[in-house]
Amino acid sequence: MIELGVNIDHVATLRQARRTWEPDPVWAAVEAHLGGADGITVHLREDRRHVNDDDVRRLRELTQVKLNLEMAATDEMVGIACRLEPEMAMLVPEGRHEVTTEGGLDIVGQEARLKEMIARLADAGIVTSVFIDAEHPQIEAAARIGARVCEIHTGPYAHAFHGSGRDAEAPAVLAELAKVKAAGEAVRRLGMRFNAGHALNYYNVQPIARLAGVRELHIGHAIVSRAVFVGLREAVAEMKRLMREAAAPSA
Ligand SMILES: CC(=O)[C@@H](O)[C@H](O)COP(=O)(O)O
Numbered sequence: 410m411i412e413l414g415v416n417i418d419h420v421a422t423l424r425q426a427r428r429t430w431e432p433d434p435v436w437a438a439v440e441a442h443l444g445g446a447d448g449i450t451v452h453l454r455e456d457r458r459h460v461n462d463d464d465v466r467r468l469r470e471l472t473q474v475k476l477n478l479e480m481a482a483t484d485e486m487v488g489i490a491c492r493l494e495p496e497m498a499m500l501v502p503e504g505r506h507e508v509t510t511e512g513g514l515d516i517v518g519q520e521a522r523l524k525e526m527i528a529r530l531a532d533a534g535i536v537t538s539v540f541i542d543a544e545h546p547q548i549e550a551a552a553r554i555g556a557r558v559c560e561i562h563t564g565p566y567a568h569a570f571h572g573s574g575r576d577a578e579a580p581a582v583l584a585e586l587a588k589v590k591a592a593g594e595a596v597r598r599l600g601m602r603f604n605a606g607h608a609l610n611y612y613n614v615q616p617i618a619r620l621a622g623v624r625e626l627h628i629g630h631a632i633v634s635r636a637v638f639v640g641l642r643e644a645v646a647e648m649k650r651l652m653r654e655a656a657a658p659s660a
């Protein structure tokens with residue numbers, strides 16, 4: 410059954426708006442779990458613009474929810490991950506001035522360095538994941554460096570979907586969806602786990618959720634946005650319902 414990793418970064422964004430203590434990401438992790446989340450994703454960015462070191466420490470110590478730590482490929486972050494021991498760690502690119510993640514990790518250009526980081530994480534018993542574009546050279550490089558999981562960047566699909574007026578049948582959308590599908594097939598062919606994420610929401614999630622072999626979707630901003638109006642538990646439950654319906658074998 411396809412799983413949902415709820416990214417709670419933007420609960421921390423709301424807290425940081427006042428540099429205060431609420432809303433607490435730890436409370437959000439419990440609420441998301443009670444709504445049906447299979448895991449929690451947090452991106453501990455180098456600039457700590459939202460989730461901070463104390464958040465990840467408390468998440469690990471106070472909750473039993475499966476934790477996916479997103480992180481830049483730096484010695485600092487690998488050290489934090491090896492001390493924290495999340496169930497999974499995902500290497501993502503970071504730009505100081507980006508609003509959000511803009512593209513996948515360039516593995517091809519830095520294989521030796523990333524291979525060593527993947528090995529250190531794996532030696533600590535952490536499932537290793539990389540956030541990459543739906544590009545075959547990057548997928549093949551992910552396998553070479555020993556990544557267990559590839560999370561395929563669904564941003565181009567999502568942007569095409571909304572750029573086409575939410576028309577799932579628009580040629581541009583179908584073209585981006587086909588890229589994610591082909592990437593997932595290549596990931597699985599190389600023995601890695603096929604995950605997907607970025608900019609997925611209640612309107613565009615189902616075509617991705619019904620792709621063969623996709624294991625986990627990591628969704629954050631849309632769920633937290635919906636939670637402002639219906640509460641996080643309900644927002645997560647709604648997303649899980651959509652994913653279950655999509656993944657159900659067609660009658
Ligand atoms: C890799 C990805 O798409 C997200 O998980 C990432 O965390 C986005 O960064 P922000 O949460 O800072 O927008």
Ligand SMILES: NCC(=O)COP(=O)(O)O
Nearest residue numbers: 416606607608627629630
């Ligand atoms: N890796 C994707 C993720 O965790 C959430 O991304 P988004 O849904 O906030 O765009």
